[in-house]
Each structure stands twice: as structure tokens, then as C-alpha cells.
Amino acid sequence: KAGVTQTPRYLIKTRGQQVTLSCSPISGHRSVSWYQQTPGQGLQFLFEYFSETQRNKGNFPGRFSGRQFSNSRSEMNVSTLELGDSALYLCASSPAGQLNEQFFGPGTRLTVL
Amino acid sequence: GENVEQHPSTLSVQEGDSAVIKCTYSDSASNYFPWYKQELGKRPQLIIDIRSNVGEKKDQRIAVTLNKTAKHFSLHITETQPEDSAVYFCAASYSSGGGADGLTFGKGTHLIIQP
Numbered sequence: 001k002a003g004v005t006q007t008p009r010y011l012i013k014t015r016g017q018q019v020t021l022s023c024s025p026i027s028g029h030r031s032v033s034w035y036q037q038t039p040g041q042g043l044q045f046l047f048e049y050f051s052e053t054q055r056n057k058g059n060f061p062g063r064f065s066g067r068q069f070s071n072s073r074s075e076m077n078v079s080t081l082e083l084g085d086s087a088l089y090l091c092a093s094s095p096a097g098q099l100n101e102q103f104f105g106p107g108t109r110l111t112v113l
Numbered sequence: 114g115e116n117v118e119q120h121p122s123t124l125s126v127q128e129g130d131s132a133v134i135k136c137t138y139s140d141s142a143s144n145y146f147p148w149y150k151q152e153l154g155k156r157p158q159l160i161i162d163i164r165s166n167v168g169e170k171k172d173q174r175i176a177v178t179l180n181k182t183a184k185h186f187s188l189h190i191t192e193t194q195p196e197d198s199a200v201y202f203c204a205a206s207y208s209s210g211g212g213a214d215g216l217t218f219g220k221g222t223h224l225i226i227q228p
Binding site: 033035042043044045046047048056058059090101102103104105106107 | 114147149155156157158159162202204214215216217218219220221
């Protein structure tokens, strides 16, 4: 099976812009979670989607949003970018929501100038 | 919410020796505890996990122990090899039939294997 894929792998934006990142889960996986990784804060949970519904959300401002499509692919959007949004954004997929391991994609490296 | 503390932040061991990384968590409802290995520039990879109904789990040279009373869990790597050098993250989460909370990660341990 192909692993989790994310596009684009690298992105450079300027403050105030918005960005959309995409994640394709492992075939058959219906749960997709998003994480932000920075040197200072480490890995932090953004939100989780299952069957096109956001089930859980981390402690991030409303500028961070996401959605999931019927084929389980997911996108996350960050509006009004700030310098502090520069990070590696990782998505992870799980075969189900209950006590299952999460498999990570390679991430999208976002740089905000 | 859940809070996970991980120690040490850096661990240097001689090749062939054992390495132990420890984590504590705050939410007694957490019932799933995975460990991830992340090499430089790569994605986190699940190396082992343990659920709350189990006290210990082994997979070749790696093992994880869980003490729910004390709310701590540890990763043990025996006979360390150069390819074990990486950053290791512990995590905790709660899952039920209704869904799963996101993983709460520790800050990571940079494991260095000295030849």
C-alpha cells in the first residue's frame, strides 16, 4: 500500500497570505489528523477528521481550518499567515478512530516571510 | 487537557549499551501510548505502542513499559546500534468508540549512539 502523501512538500508565503495544504491517506484509512511541528513547541495536534466530520480539535486559532472529502483526502487551510506559522505540517492517517496507530506523511514545510 | 513530559532531552550512549527514555502524562483517562522515531528530515515513524490494559510490550530490541498508577511509561532500547540515532517522541491519547483525541506528544529525546 502506498503511504500517506502530502502536497506540496515545500511552500514559501508572505505574511497575510493564506495557504492550503493537501493530504492523501493510506488507502482504506478514514481518519486523518493534522499536526504542526516546530523546534520550540514540538509536535502539536491541530484537528482530526473522520468521514468528512471534524471530531477533535487542538488549541489553535480559528485561522487554522480543515476539511475532509468523501474519498478521505483532507486539506488544511491557514488564513492571514503570521511569521509564527512557519513550521512542518504533518498529516497522519488511521484505519479507524479507536486505539489505532497513526501513520505520518512526509510533511509540508511552510515558510512565512 | 493532557500534558506529556519527556526526559532526557538528549541521551548519549555507547554503541551496544542500553538506552532508556521516560515519559509522564497527566490525564488518567489516556489509554494509548505510542513511541515515534524521527530521523533528520524524515517523517515520524511508529516504532512501538502500548495500550492501557498492558504493562509491558517487546519487539526485538525495543520494549515499552507502562505504569498507570504512577502515570508514566518508558522506552527501552537494548544493544544500541548507530542506526538508532534519531529523535524519539512519546505520546498519549484517549480513544473510545466515539472517536480518538489527537496525540499529545512529549518534547522529544535526541538519542546519540557513540561508536
